[in-house]
Amino acid sequence: MPTTVDLPGNADGERTIMARLNGQTVRIDLPTAGTPAGTAVWFHGQGGDVNGRMNTSWLNSIRAQGWAVASSDYHGNAWGNPASVQDARELVAWAQEKSRQPVRMFIAASMGAATSLNTLITGVSPTCWYGANPVVDLTSVGSVKNSAKQIAESYAGASAAAGNPALHLAGLPRTTKYRIVASPNDTMVPAVANANALEAYLATNGYQVSSMTASGEHGDPSHFVGADLAAFAAGCTA
Secondary structure: OOOEEEOOOOOEOEOEEEEEEOOEEEEEEOOOOOOOOEEEEEEOOOOOOOOOOOOOHHHHHHHOOOEEEEEEOOOOOOOOOHHHHHHHHHHHHHHHHHHOOOEEEEEEEOHHHHHHHHHHHOOOOOOEEEEEOOOOOHHHOOOOOOHHHHHHHHOOOOOHHHHOHHHOHHHOOOOOEEEEEEOOOOOOOOOOOOHHHHHHHHHHOOOEEEEEEOOOOOOOHHHOOHHHHHHHHOOOOO
8 A cells, every 4th residue: 555645835835735655755736727627647757856847837737727737756767667657556546536536647758758658558548648759769769868877777677678668559548549749850859769650650550649740859848838738638528
C-alpha cells in the first residue's frame, strides 16, 4: 500500500495539494474555474521535477476548464524506467482521490513522454494523451546532454530495451486519443525517430491521432500552446 505524507505549505494557495508518496514529492493543482472535467497527469522532461511547468499559463489553460493537474518527481531523470512508471501508477490513484475526478488525460513533454507511454503500455488507459516534443525512442537521443549516462543509471545496467517505448508501441491502448506536437527543427529529439514515427504507427494501425507542427529547437515555446492543449482537452471529458 503506497505511503502518503501530506506536506505543509502550498505552491498555488489553497488550490494546490502537495505530499510525499513512496519517497517522491507529488502535487495536484485543482481547477481554477469551470465544471469539473477530469484530472490530467503531467510528466516532466529531463531536469524537471514535481513543480516543472505546473501553475504556468500552458497547464493552467485546462485548469480554467475544470481540470485538475497532477505531477510527480518520477525519480528525476529516469527515462521511463520501472520506478518512474510505478510512480505514475501510484500518482493516478492519489490524484483521483484528491480531485474526486477520474484521470482522463496524460500530458507529457520530452523525456516525460517515455514515462507516460510506458505507463500506458502497462495497462493504464486515460481517454487522451498529449505529447510535446516527445521522446519515443531512447536510442535516438544521443545529442541530449548526459542522456546516455542517465539512461544507463536508470536501468541499473540492465537492457533499456524493455523500457524503450519505440519497441512496444503495440501495447498502447486503442481507446486513447493521441495528440503530438513536434518541430522538424528539433535536433535533440529528432521528430523523424520520435514524434513522426509515433504518429505514423498510430495512424497506420487505426488509432485516433492528430498533430500540430511546432517550430524551432527542442523546448521552443511553440510546443506549449495553451489554446491547443485546451482545445484537445475539451474532447477528453467523457
